[in-house]
Amino acid sequence: MADSKQKMASVNTINTSTDNNSNNEQIAENSPKHLAAEHLTHIDWQRSGDGSYSPSSYINRDLSLLQFNLRVLAQAASPRHPLLERLFFLIIFSSNMDEFFEIRVAGIMQKLNIGDVASSPHGMRPSEILSEISAVAHDAIDEQYRILNEDILPALAEEDIRYLRRDELNSEQSAWMKRYFIEQVSPVLTPISIDPAHPFPRLVNKSLNFIATLEGKDAFGRDINLAIVPAPRSLPRVIRLPDELTGGKEHHVMLSAVIHEHVGELFPGMNVTGCHQFRLTRNADLDLADDVDDIAKALEGELENRRFGDEVRLEVTTDCPTPISDYLLNEFDLHDNQLYRVNGPVNLTRLLFDFNIPKLRYQSFTHIVPKPFRREFDKLDRSTSMFGAMRKGDVLVHHPFHAFSPIVNLLWQAASDPKVLAIKQTLYRSGTNSEIVQALAAAARNGKEVTAVIELRARFDEASNIAVANFLQEAGAVVVYGIVGYKTHAKLMLIVRREDDRIRRYVHLGTGNYHAANAKAYTDYGLFTADADISEDVHKIFQELTGMGKPANLKKLLHAPFTLHDKLMSFIDDEIAHAKAGKRAHLIIKVNALTERRLISKLYDASQAGVKVELILRSICCLRPQVAGLSENITVRSIVGRFLEHTRIYYFYNNGVERMYLGSADWMDRNLFHRVEVAFPIEDKKIFKQIYEDGLQNYLKDNVQAWTLAGDGHWQQLRPAHNETPHIAQDHLLNIINHVSP
Secondary structure (H helix, E strand, O other), X not given: OHHHHHHOOOOOOOXXXXXXXXXOOOXXXXXXXXXXXXXXXXXXXXXXXXXXXXXXXXXXXHHHHHHHHHHXXXXXXXXXXXXXXXXXXXXXXXXXXXXXXXXXXXXXXXXXXXXXXXXXXXXXXXXXXXHHHHHHHHHHHHHHHXXXXXXXXXXXXXXXXXEEOHHHOOHHHHHHHHHHHHHHXXXXXXXEEXXXXXOOOOOOOOOEEEEEEEEOEOOOOOEOOEEEEEOOOOOOOEEEOOHHHHOOOEEEEEHXXXXXXXXXXXXXXXXXXXXXXXXXXXXXXXXXXXXXXXXXXXXXXXXXXXXXXXXXXXXXXXXXXXXXXXXXHHHHOOOXXXXXXXXXXXXXXXXXXXXXXXXXXXXXXXXXXXXXXXXXXXXXOHHHHHHHHHHHOOEEEEEOOEOOHHHHHHHHHHHHOOOEEEEEXXXXXXXXXXXXXXXXXXXXXXXXXXXXXXXXXXXXXXXXXXXXXXXXXXHOOXXXXXXXXXXEOOEEEEEEEEEOOEEEEEEEEEOOOOOHHHHHHEEEEEXXXXXXXXXXXXXXXXXXHHOOOOOOOOOOOEEEOOOHHHHHHHHHHHHHHHHHOOOOOEEEEEXXXXXXXXXXXXXXXXXXXXXXXXXXXXXXXXXXXXXXXXXXXXXXXXXXOOOEEOOOEEEEOHHHOOEEEEEOOOEOHHHHHOEEEEEEEOOOHHHHHXXXXXXXXXXXXXXXXXXXXXXXXXXEEOOOOOOXXXXXXXXXXXXXXXXXXX
């Protein structure tokens, strides 16, 4: 780390702007304009002999991800959202930044330790990236606490929701807090003195800790002047004061205030001269070799290591004296740029926000069930109802506007249906309390052949997925962990049923995980189908995942890491050929992220050929749109709103013979080459039209929650012009379901 500190160089940036706004596109008033974005002196987009473009043609992935987090932060500042939802966005921003430092910053620091060498495609050195991240992140976190202290907390106080400081408590409340400390907090605290016999303790990742400065001698006559007090994770970080002390109001105190006020009780006979909270962020990425013998056991070992990875960030409060923060930086071998002073609690992810005050939350809505399943649910023979609906035709669900219940109901029906022989399913993020998992276990106990392909390496859900695997195995299911070196990210469910002496397969494919909570907060598509070719393809993919052999020869599905990337490239090539022939050429891609260099280069080629390219990207974009000579025909927008955008849609005009695929894969290297992914065609004309209008055109019309990307890396939030009607894509979809007849 000492070498890393010496190598941390500043980047001289010049603010240049590429104006890609039409007349009706303006920067929103709540856009965090003062927060820096990536700046360029110029863009050299010349092509090399291998067909790739020069490094400045690409935006750095990590800086682009950081810009997405700024768009989330802007939601906390926006009065468009109800007050408690704004607080939630602030909490989401904290959680996102934690993961950003744990994974992305930690990875860049590891590269820097190896050597400060520029990497493709963006051409920036690790030291340059870290310096830019530090500048942007420090400004962003300052803005986060400004929003908290100047906007959200005063507004909450007007609603009598308070996080009380120690000096705001009356005598009765102070007395209660002291009793709470003595009875609930002190028994589980372990103060650790710093002396030759007690070196600085090893602190858990993202834990709340206090450093206390002391005067006097302890019970053994030692002159102790420093001690560390870790706050156990078993203690709540926010404590609600009893109703009898508040009149039933939502008044709370932070655990940090309780400990700070009574820390002297931990050091009897000594004088506490200072007490300061701090929080350490560590590298939390897992390092799992591809040649492990037992992936589950290996992961269990790595999960423990995650808690104590290399240090990457130190948070202290603004009133922490410089000598104390310097001492901590030195102890953790961190640089000044890795110190973040915050004007409030060092961990906002633990703030309470889920108060039952409807006027301060989004208006609730009813998640509807698609008509084909609603009709079938009324039949007496529920064991065959959903299968009957699927035999009549494909059924689309669009979460969260549609309910998650059809997926769960299909599994429960299959679990009890004597005609069902086997169920196979991929699970990426789940839990043992999930109805999906419970239904699979019930099916196994009922004698069905149940196979679950569980991806143990789903980041931060590894422990939960291990528990799911053990639970299903105990129920009698066959559990496999996919392919070592390739995460299984495809969303597949296959049900095999015997009908009239023949075998028929039923399939669900999705863009999102089989997770009921996510289905209420994420936008995702799911397709129920009994199409014979698609069902056969899904069957082959499961054989591929559980057995051995050459890649499956599929009829309709596109399959990573084998055919998906090549097919996408060929589809773009088709649009290029149509454009060069003077025909209409158009493609629309909606994914979470775009980082894969060859696809970006191909999109540049398409733009230069005259193809209209519209990209709707939630977070990361390494492509530079609207650059003269390079990408004039490419526009990039991002929607950040009530729901997390998660649908993946690939649309190609194809000279009028339109193609549309939904899938589990973003346009990233990891998805296309290092994961098992599936993209499936939309062949039903009615469903095709629905997705095109609701999932694509609707989002291209958004002029309130949409942000557009300029070629220099700046994101600008839109607002409608004076004569333009505001359009919010997610609200439009909510309005549709509110008018659906029962």
